[in-house]
Amino acid sequence: xxxxxxxxxxxxxxxxxxxxxxxxxxxxxxxxxxxxxxxxxxxxxxxxxxxxxxxxxxxxxxxxxxxxxxxxxxxxxxxxxxxxxxxxxxxxxxxxxxxxxxxxxxxxxxxxxxxxxxxxxxxxxxxxxxxxxxxxxxxxxxxxxxxxxxxxxxxxxxxxxxxxxxxxxxxxxxxxxxxxxxxxxxxxxxxxxxxxxxxxxxxxxxxxxxxxxxxxxxxxxxxxxxxxxxxxxxxxxxxxxxxxxxxxxxxxxxxxxxxxxxxxxxxxxxxxxxxxxxxxxxxxxxxxxxxxxxxxxxxxxxxxxxxxxxxxxxxxxxxxxxxxxxxxxxxxxxxxxxxx
Numbered sequence: 001x002x003x004x005x006x007x008x009x010x011x012x013x014x015x016x017x018x019x020x021x022x023x024x025x026x027x028x029x030x031x032x033x034x035x036x037x038x039x040x041x042x043x044x045x046x047x048x049x050x051x052x053x054x055x056x057x058x059x060x061x062x063x064x065x066x067x068x069x070x071x072x073x074x075x076x077x078x079x080x081x082x083x084x085x086x087x088x089x090x091x092x093x094x095x096x097x098x099x100x101x102x103x104x105x106x107x108x109x110x111x112x113x114x115x116x117x118x119x120x121x122x123x124x125x126x127x128x129x130x131x132x133x134x135x136x137x138x139x140x141x142x143x144x145x146x147x148x149x150x151x152x153x154x155x156x157x158x159x160x161x162x163x164x165x166x167x168x169x170x171x172x173x174x175x176x177x178x179x180x181x182x183x184x185x186x187x188x189x190x191x192x193x194x195x196x197x198x199x200x201x202x203x204x205x206x207x208x209x210x211x212x213x214x215x216x217x218x219x220x221x222x223x224x225x226x227x228x229x230x231x232x233x234x235x236x237x238x239x240x241x242x243x244x245x246x247x248x249x250x251x252x253x254x255x256x257x258x259x260x261x262x263x264x265x266x267x268x269x270x271x272x273x274x275x276x277x278x279x280x281x282x283x284x285x286x287x288x289x290x291x292x293x294x295x296x297x298x299x300x301x302x303x304x305x306x307x308x309x310x311x312x313x314x315x316x317x318x319x320x321x322x323x324x325x326x327x328x329x330x331x332x333x334x335x336x337x338x339x340x
Contacts, residue, residue: 037054164297176202199224221285
């Protein structure tokens with residue numbers, strides 16, 4: 001526990017120093033406006049490759065004015081801290097999961113609803129519905145930022161030191177979740193003890209026995225080396241949750257129309273490149289994880305579903321914003337099913 005406290009304090013100090021130093025927007029040597037983007041993944045992760053495409057697109061068209069700089073691996077702090085830096089304008093963009101945005105506008109609870117999408121195809125169709133997503137993206141404007149595009153983040157599944165084949169296997173287990181009230185409640189319904197923490201703390205937490213496991217896509221096993229400390233990955237498929245690229249509203253609104261168009265197109269290009277990398281990287285991650293000794297477990301998802309389906313009604317009754325979005329998603333679920 002002492003190590004975690006020290007790490008938290010160290011990260012806090014680092015981010016404070018960085019936030020202070022980043023307030024100067026222009027490069028002294030070039031006079032260009034520096035665009036800073038933070039995220040928590042490695043340099044080889046699809047998110048980073050998408051952001052490199054963003055950088056290339058902007059600089060190939062506006063390189064005389066802008067210098068795009070990417071900070072991977074939580075260099076500017078964990079996701080929650082990166083969001084705060086975007087809010088204040090200390091940095092311009094950050095990649096975060098929807099779970100981290102729930103506290104800024106509870107419309108983002110929609111993505112934390114377990115088993116919301118009936119298929120990957122339905123999930124993609126929802127994310128590609130610009131009219132539906134636009135209202136969600138702009139919901140955090142009052143907080144100082146908005147989402148500009150989405151990145152594929154696969155299906156979230158459990159991985160742990162011991163096999164998880166049924167919900168009973170979660171009893172007494174402490175499982176890391178994103179820092180989201182909805183995800184904490186979901187874990188309670190599964191019968192596990194939720195342990196909200198930043199993604200960068202997960203490896204050490206499993207290694208030291210602070211937690212028994214976590215839940216994420218397969219890339220966490222290899223890119224973040226979680227497969228070294230958690231040898232069982234169970235396909236219970238409880239969530240399909242996107243990563244989002246958020247941008248500082250003041251900066252975005254300050255752009256002339258022609259420049260805003262370039263940044264919007266760069267965001268679309270980032271999504272295109274990120275998604276094109278996803279499937280192949282997942283296949284490689286599974287192959288690499290097996291060589292690390294990770295065992296992949298196919299489960300019957302119905303018992304898992306039954307445990308958490310009450311959360312649908314619970315959230316819809318508490319948060320009236322969700323019902324129209326939920327209904328639209330169910331409509332798309334039905335359409336995709338009929339098309340198959």
